[in-house]
Amino acid sequence: MSMLRSFAHSVRPFLETDRLSTVADAFLHTDYQDYLSVAVVNQNNQPVGMISRHQLTDIFLKKFGRDLFGNRPVSDFMRQEPLAVDVNSSLLEASSYITAQMIFPLSEDFVITQEGRYLGMGAVLHLLSAMEKQISQNNQELNKAYTQLSSSQAQLVQSEKMAALGQMVAGVAHEINTPLGYVNNNIEMLSEFFAQLNTVLQAHQQLADTLLAPHATEIDIAESLAAIDDAKAGMALADFFTDLDNLFNDTFYGVEQISELVMGLKDFSRLDQAVTDNVSLNDCIESALLIARNTLKYKVEVLKRLEDLPYIRCTASQINQVLLNLFTNAAQAIEDKGYLLIKTWTDEQQVYVSVQDTGKGIAPQHLAKIFDPFFTTKPVGQGTGLGLSISYKIIQQHGGTIRVVSQVGKGTRFVIALPRHAVLAVAA
């Protein structure tokens, strides 16, 4: 039902032929006390004008006003364009029409019609206050929706970060597991070697004790010597120390690999940490590659052409994050096997990183959207579409640019340019 119907108070309109003084008397009646004006209708009940309290006072305050004008029909004094609103108009339509036509000082209410016929009167002030209420309610709803939207967006960004972190941790855990596995094996073998060595040592100790004993017989000594031979029997002595050496070397290598990975992780964990002056993008690339190793290793061959670069001022962990996003996207775009070519170079003003893959490429109609938040062509659960938008923001905050060229079926190339002497915006 139209909202306007609730404004249609049944106030008797005046006929255009009614005498002005009759109208004035009726208007003073309490039935009309809330109204600023009343409709004037013709015989067919169609509104033809409006007479306001303001007009009446104006006329009757004149000297002999009532005597001079009281007998004339109201149609002589009415305003001929009543503020008429169709009962089916919306609250918004009605109030914008009325506010556009309103005369100040506010002296008129509005007529509600249905198919041009008088239906009742509405008070302008009531309509405006209803409108105000609705606007403030809409505002509240908008504000509520806005708050909900920003909180769910924040949640999404957060869960994207957590997912990325989870992926990274899983990758690193996997990477650490391999060297950890053989370090573990080696230590087990070393402990067996040590047990053997221990038996031999004890046999030697036994011999020494026998030799030092005052009543030791030759038989005792022969037995001790035989025990030493027995202890050595299981060991291929020639290879024993070479094997031991290899085991130690392998173990050191494994431990070194683990500590390299842990160092790499440390670079990533300084996510919110301060800007530094001495970052080489080549180091960031190595760090990010280390973390992405698990994602890349089975299908992507990484080729690097890294030139010497000057140190620049940036938040290394954020640049690492950008590179990791690019490497991950490249790996995801390569369906079977392919290459990832990473190049760096520099000129007077900027340092550049190019990340190029031989993946499936980006369709031309998608190219303009890839940096938009939540744009993804990946199935639900695989991509949130935030990687590149976050990367874009990070590079922008560093005063740099990120560009893309791509050919479907051939591959994609991203080029990042960062100023050599960056003035950093807030590192969020």
Ligand SMILES: Nc1ncnc2c1ncn2[C@@H]1O[C@H](COP(=O)(O)OP(=O)(O)OP(=O)(O)O)[C@@H](O)[C@H]1O
């Ligand atoms: N190297 C690339 N090759 C082909 N398409 C790419 C490449 N990088 C990005 N895209 C396209 O751009 C879209 C947006 O990438 P973006 O990294 O922002 O999100 P995503 O990878 O889909 O999801 P997320 O990174 O949040 O897991 C991808 O869905 C993909 O269609």
Ligand SMILES: [Mg+2]
């Ligand atoms: Mg991505």
